[in-house]
Amino acid sequence: MPKDADLPPVIVAAHVSKTYGDRRALDDVSFEVHAGEIFGVLGRNGAGKSTLLESIVGLRRLTSGEVRVFGVDPARDRRAVTSRVSVQPQAAALPERLTVLEILRLFASLHRRPRRIFDVIDLIGLAEQDAVAVRDLSGGQLRRLLLGVALIGNPELVVLDEPSAGLDPAARRGLQDIVRSLAAHGVTVLYSTHDLTEATDLCDRVAILHDGALAAVDRPDELVRQSSTVSSIAFTAPAGSGFGWLRLRASVTSLTVEAVDGGERVLVTTDDPDAVLRAVIERPGLRTWAYDVRRGSLEDVFLAVIGDGMSEGQAS
Incomplete structure (x- = not known):
C-alpha cells in the first residue's frame, strides 16, 4: 500500500x-x-x-x-x-x-x-x-x-x-x-x-x-513478481557431484555446470525455485554452498513492456 x-x-x-x-x-x-x-x-x-x-x-x-x-x-x-x-x-x-x-x-x-x-x-x-x-x-x-x-x-x-x-x-x-x-x-x-x-x-x-x-x-518488486515466471538459481558443489537427477525434474527449464576453483558452479532455471532449493538442500550426501537466487529485475519488466530495444537504464 x-x-x-x-x-x-x-x-x-x-x-x-x-x-x-x-x-x-x-x-x-x-x-x-x-x-x-x-x-x-x-x-x-x-x-x-x-x-x-x-x-x-x-x-x-x-x-x-x-x-x-x-x-x-x-x-x-x-x-x-x-x-x-x-x-x-x-x-x-x-x-x-x-x-x-x-x-x-x-x-x-x-x-x-x-x-x-x-x-x-x-x-x-x-x-x-x-x-x-x-x-x-x-x-x-x-x-x-x-x-x-x-x-x-x-x-x-x-x-x-x-x-x-x-x-x-x-x-x-x-x-x-x-x-x-x-x-x-x-x-x-x-x-x-x-x-x-x-x-x-x-x-x-x-x-x-x-x-x-x-x-x-x-x-518495483511487485512488477517483477508479476512478470517473472522463471527464476535462476546458482550454487557451488564439489566437482563430480552429478546433477542428472535434478535435470529430470519437471520444474527445471535448464541446467548448466561449469568448472570453477574448488568445484563446479551449477546454474538452474526453473518455474518453481522453492522446490528446486529444497531438493538440492535435502539431497543426501550432497554438499552445496554460495547460493544466488534471482527472479528477474525491473530491467526485465521494462524490456518486456517496451517490446524491443535496449533499456535506457542499461544504456546510461
Whole structure:
C-alpha cells in the first residue's frame, strides 16, 4: 500500500492525454501519488515523461483529462501550486560567479517561508563548498546545488527530472540519501530516471510509460513478481557431484555446470525455485554452498513492456 494511502493523494492524474498536432504524447494516463511517496517515472526518450511532468506542475495544458495537485488544477491555479511544489529540471543555468551560499540566499529571497539556508547546505552536502563559485563546482556538486535551489522554498512536492544523470556512483548515492531523507520527513518526490537499478532501490512505486500510455504502475518488486515466471538459481558443489537427477525434474527449464576453483558452479532455471532449493538442500550426501537466487529485475519488466530495444537504464 502506498505511504499515507488513507490521506488525500498529492497528485491525481485522470485520463490524461496530450497531443501535438498528429502526435499523441500522452494517451489516457491515470494514477495517484501519495504524501511521502517516492514515485518513479520511467520510459524511453519520447515516451512522454517530460510532457507528463510538465503537465503535473502546470506548464502544459492537457488536450483531455485532468490533473490535480493538492486538490487544484496546476495549470489554472498556478499560485496555489507553485507555493507548495518545486522542480529540478534536467538542466538549468545559474549565475556562474555567485557562490553556493549566494545562490541559495538569492533563491531563498523569492519565497515567503524558505528553509534555513545552512540547513539546506548541510542537507545537500556542500558545507565545505559554501564559498565556492558555481563555475568552480564539479558536476556532482552542481547537481546538489540545483537540488538545494529546489528545496530552499520548503516544498511539499519535489519534481526531479533525471537528477542523477551523469553522476558518479558516490554522488548518485548521496543524491539518493537526500531523496530518502525528504520522503522520511513527509515530502512527496516525483522522480524521473533512466537508471532502472536506481528506480528499484529508491522508488516506492514506479510508472512505466510507453508511447505515451501507462504500461505499468506498482512497486518495483511487485512488477517483477508479476512478470517473472522463471527464476535462476546458482550454487557451488564439489566437482563430480552429478546433477542428472535434478535435470529430470519437471520444474527445471535448464541446467548448466561449469568448472570453477574448488568445484563446479551449477546454474538452474526453473518455474518453481522453492522446490528446486529444497531438493538440492535435502539431497543426501550432497554438499552445496554460495547460493544466488534471482527472479528477474525491473530491467526485465521494462524490456518486456517496451517490446524491443535496449533499456535506457542499461544504456546510461
